[in-house]
Amino acid sequence: MSLEAQRLSFHYPRGGHVPVLRSVSLSIAxxxxxxxxxxxxxxxxxxxxLMSGYERAAGGQVLLDGRPLGTxxxxxxxxxxxxxxxxxxxxxxxxxxxxREAGPADPELLRALHIEQDWLKRYPAELSGGELQRFxxxxxxxxxxxxxxxxxxxxxxxxxxxxxxxxxxxAEAKRRNLGLLIVSHARPLLERLCTRIxxx
Amino acid sequence: MEPILEVSRLSISFTQYDRGVHQRxxxxxxxxxxxxxxxxxxxVVGSSGSGKSLLAHAILGILPYNAHLEGQLRYRGAPLTPxxxxxxxxxxxxxxxxxxxxxxxxxxxxxxxxxxxRDKAARSRSLGVLARYGLGPETEDLYPFELSGGMxxxxxxxxxxxxxxxxxxxxxxxxxxDARAAGRILGHFREIADGGAGVLLxxxxxxLALTIADRVAVFYAGETVEEAAAADFxxxxxxxxxxxxxxWHALPQNGFQSIPxxxxxxxxxxxxxxxxxRCPDARPECGGAVPWRPFQGGMVRCLYPKGxxxx
Numbered sequence: 001m002s003l004e005a006q007r008l009s010f011h012y013p014r015g016g017h018v019p020v021l022r023s024v025s026l027s028i029a030x031x032x033x034x035x036x037x038x039x040x041x042x043x044x045x046x047x048x049x050l051m052s053g054y055e056r057a058a059g060g061q062v063l064l065d066g067r068p069l070g071t072x073x074x075x076x077x078x079x080x081x082x083x084x085x086x087x088x089x090x091x092x093x094x095x096x097x098x099x100r101e102a103g104p105a106d107p108e109l110l111r112a113l114h115i116e117q118d119w120l121k122r123y124p125a126e127l128s129g130g131e132l133q134r135f136x137x138x139x140x141x142x143x144x145x146x147x148x149x150x151x152x153x154x155x156x157x158x159x160x161x162x163x164x165x166x167x168x169x170x171a172e173a174k175r176r177n178l179g180l181l182i183v184s185h186a187r188p189l190l191e192r193l194c195t196r197i198x199x200x
Numbered sequence: 201m202e203p204i205l206e207v208s209r210l211s212i213s214f215t216q217y218d219r220g221v222h223q224r225x226x227x228x229x230x231x232x233x234x235x236x237x238x239x240x241x242x243x244v245v246g247s248s249g250s251g252k253s254l255l256a257h258a259i260l261g262i263l264p265y266n267a268h269l270e271g272q273l274r275y276r277g278a279p280l281t282p283x284x285x286x287x288x289x290x291x292x293x294x295x296x297x298x299x300x301x302x303x304x305x306x307x308x309x310x311x312x313x314x315x316x317x318r319d320k321a322a323r324s325r326s327l328g329v330l331a332r333y334g335l336g337p338e339t340e341d342l343y344p345f346e347l348s349g350g351m352x353x354x355x356x357x358x359x360x361x362x363x364x365x366x367x368x369x370x371x372x373x374x375x376x377x378d379a380r381a382a383g384r385i386l387g388h389f390r391e392i393a394d395g396g397a398g399v400l401l402x403x404x405x406x407x408l409a410l411t412i413a414d415r416v417a418v419f420y421a422g423e424t425v426e427e428a429a430a431a432d433f434x435x436x437x438x439x440x441x442x443x444x445x446x447x448w449h450a451l452p453q454n455g456f457q458s459i460p461x462x463x464x465x466x467x468x469x470x471x472x473x474x475x476x477x478r479c480p481d482a483r484p485e486c487g488g489a490v491p492w493r494p495f496q497g498g499m500v501r502c503l504y505p506k507g508x509x510x511x
Contacts, residue, residue, distance in 0.1 A: 039378040040349055114462070130247075130462070155375065158247035158404060159450035163458035185378045192452040 001065055002029045003078060003147045003179055005051050009059035010043070020046045023060065026198060028147060028179040033170075035190035036183045038200035044183045045083070047200065048149045051181070052080035064146070075103065079140035083152040085132035089124045095135050096120030102139045112168060113138050129156040133165070141172065147179040155184075166193060202277055204367050204398035205259070207234040210271035212254050212263070225268070226467045229254055230423050231492060232271070233499070236367070236398040241389060243401040243409035243430075246419025247463060252402050256369045259400075260295055261285030275367070290315075294360040296370040300352035303344040303359075310340030313359050329358045333388065350381045357388055368392055369400045374408060386412045406433075406447060418444050421463045421474035428498035429509070438507045440500040443475045473502065 004027040011019045020043040028034050038044050049055045051062050053069050053076055062069040064077060082088040089098050099105045099120070113134045124132055133153060140148060150169075154162040170193070173180050184190055190197050212229040228251040236242045246252045257263045259273060261282050273280040275288065285293075304312060313326040330339050333354040339347075347355060353373060360368060370389055374382035386401075390412045393399045403409050409416055410430050417427040418441070426441040436454075439445050449457040461478040464470065470477060472487040479486070485503055492501045496508020 040381055156404070158463075159406065159447045160458050161247065161462065163450040163452075163456050164460075166456070167458055185382075186452065187379070188452040192456050 002027050003051065004028075004063045005047065005060070006063065007060035008047065008050055008057045008062070010046055010050060010055065010057050019058075021050075021057075024200065025060075026051075026181075028181055030146065030179050031174075031177045032196070033173065033180040033182060033194045035194035035197035036181060036200060037185065037187065037190060037197065042200045044200055045151055048080050048151045048181065048183060052076065052078045052149050054080065075142050075144040077144055077146040078149065079142075079145055079147070080149045080151065081133070081136055081140055081153045083155060085129060085136045085156075086124055088136050089132060091124050094121050094123055095127070095132075098124075099135060099139050103142045105138060106141075109138055109141060112172075130161050130165075133157070137165075137169070145176070145178065147181070148173070149181040149183075151183045152185070154189075162189075201237055203235045203237050203274075204276060205234070205236045205400070206272075206274040207232060207255075207259075208272045208274075209233055210255070210258065210269070210273065212251070212258060212270075213268045214264075215266045215268065224467075227469075228422055228466045229258075232424050233492060234400075234417055234424070234427070236400055238366070238396050238398055239393055240415065241393045241399040241401055241413045243403060243413035243416045244419055244424075245403055245406045245409050245416055247404055251422050251466065252419050253371050256295060256371050256400070256402055259285075259367075259369060260289045260293065262289075291363050292365055293367045294363065294365040294369070296356050296360045296368060296373055298372045298375070300344050300347060300349075300356070302356065303352070305344050307343075308340065309342050309344070309347070309355055313340075313355075313362050315362075325362060326358075329362045330355075333358055350377060350385070353377070353385050354388075357385070361392060365397055367398045367400070369402070371402045372404065373401070374403070374405065382408055383411065407451070418447070421469050422466060423474060423501060424492065424499070425475065425501045426498060427500075432498065432507075432509065436507075438509060440495055440498055440505040440507050441475075441502050442479045442481055445506075446478075 005025055007023045007025055008021050009019055009023055010021045024047060036044055050057050064072065069078060115134055115138060119127060154165055182190060182193055210229060210232045211227065213225045213227040215223055216226050218224045234242060244252050244255060258269055310326055313329060314322040327337055335354055374385055377385065386408060389399050389401060401409060401413060410433050413430045415427065416430050417424045420443050426444045432438040436445060436448050439448060446459050449455050459478055464474060473490045476482040476486040481504055490501055490503055492499060495505050498508065
């Protein structure tokens with residue numbers, strides 16, 4: 001029972017066939033919080049995209065409980081939270097609609113994330129990065145979620161906002177026994193959050 | 201030594217249309233004061249969207265038309281008038297912007313650093329500047345889209361320092377870079393200051409700012425709440441303002457404690473101290489006027505500050 005990346009290789013079509021990832025393996029068990037760190041350009045985000053089904057690997061496979069991730073239908077049990085929330089929401093949709101695209105929004109969850117009712121009618125340009133990021137998290141935390149991949153998700157927040165968001169996510173992950181992949185450049189942050197740290 | 205830049209009681213507000221033809225004033229920066237001496241790196245630290253980039257734009261005179269500016273800017277002892285700004289910017293006062301989006305996408309790196317000049321002296325100078333940042337002569341022939349993130353950042357610094365400026369303003373120069381690359385980029389700013397220029401570093405990253413800054417001003421909801429020597433941040437007992445203390449506690453290595461609530465929006469700040477609604481030590485008086493004042497080797501905007509260098 002785990003999310004497994006097995007010997008993944010990947011190159012972007014116009015990248016002159018220079019591999020971004022070469023035979024990378026990583027596995028996450030439920031309840032585990034795996035930290036991932038590497039210098040810029042080493043393919044951290046690419047690995048997240050592969051493991052959540054946004055890109056297909058050129059070699060290797062992603063298995064969820066032993067079954068290829070691509071064979072799951074409906075809401076994907078592996079969700080990615082992107083570094084830049086403004087690029088992960090439709091700029092022309094009010095955020096309430098964006099939330100509903102993933103499924104009904106749990107009012108309890110919105111309260112816990114301090115999302116105000118009035119924000120549901122607003123457009124992305126009318127909220128700050130930190131507020132948008134909370135919407136992206138609410139959207140990903142559907143009942144079917146099992147693994148959450150967090151790609152530098154607090155890089156745009158101040159230190160207090162960062163601590164607030166992780167306090168919430170750690171409690172939620174514990175309650176639901178979610179597996180987390182936490183990507184960050186900040187070593188002290190990973191040491192605080194993770195059960196294990198990998199370097200790409 | 202005469203300061204390079206003195207900002208005193210600067211406020212910036214925007215005129216917005218609210219429901220039809222009703223205008224309203226939206227204050228974004230309030231009562232900001234800051235001094236930079238030659239050889240010094242002064243950091244302004246605030247969360248993204250807190251309006252701190254507007255400070256850079258105000259000094260350069262490139263605020264949008266609906267911005268309204270109050271307070272005083274002085275450069276090398278004389279008022280910084282719009283005319284002087286125009287004459288100085290790009291030569292004595294330069295901006296290192298956030299990303300390669302500020303470069304001309306259709307112009308190769310070399311001509312951009314030389315600003316169109318083609319003489320021999322300009323050529324050798326641009327090569328020299330690039331070499332100083334570890335970029336070979338082949339960089340001159342690249343277009344901005346061919347640069348990696350770290351290279352683009354170094355090209356931006358090159359275009360800024362090619363003119364031997366006296367004041368360098370760096371606006372979020374490190375996001376997206378890993379710790380080592382960010383450290384290298386910040387090291388370049390330290391070198392520029394050590395060469396005698398003043399550097400104003402605008403960033404959201406307190407930890408990185410502390411690695412090179414001499415003085416740090418902390419921004420909250422459009423106001424500076426504390427200004428102190430970077431060394432004061434090494435010890436909690438020295439910090440003066442409750443917000444700065446809360447930032448210190450929120451560092452992953454110092455307890456990772458959060459406090460509830462968020463920063464108020466521009467225009468929605470409470471009267472008096474903007475931090476009072478989240479402050480553990482707030483008292484009724486905090487709803488009244490809270491002046492910006494010297495306290496124990498720094499400046500603070502709090503009626504009941506703690507710490508300071510005397511501790």
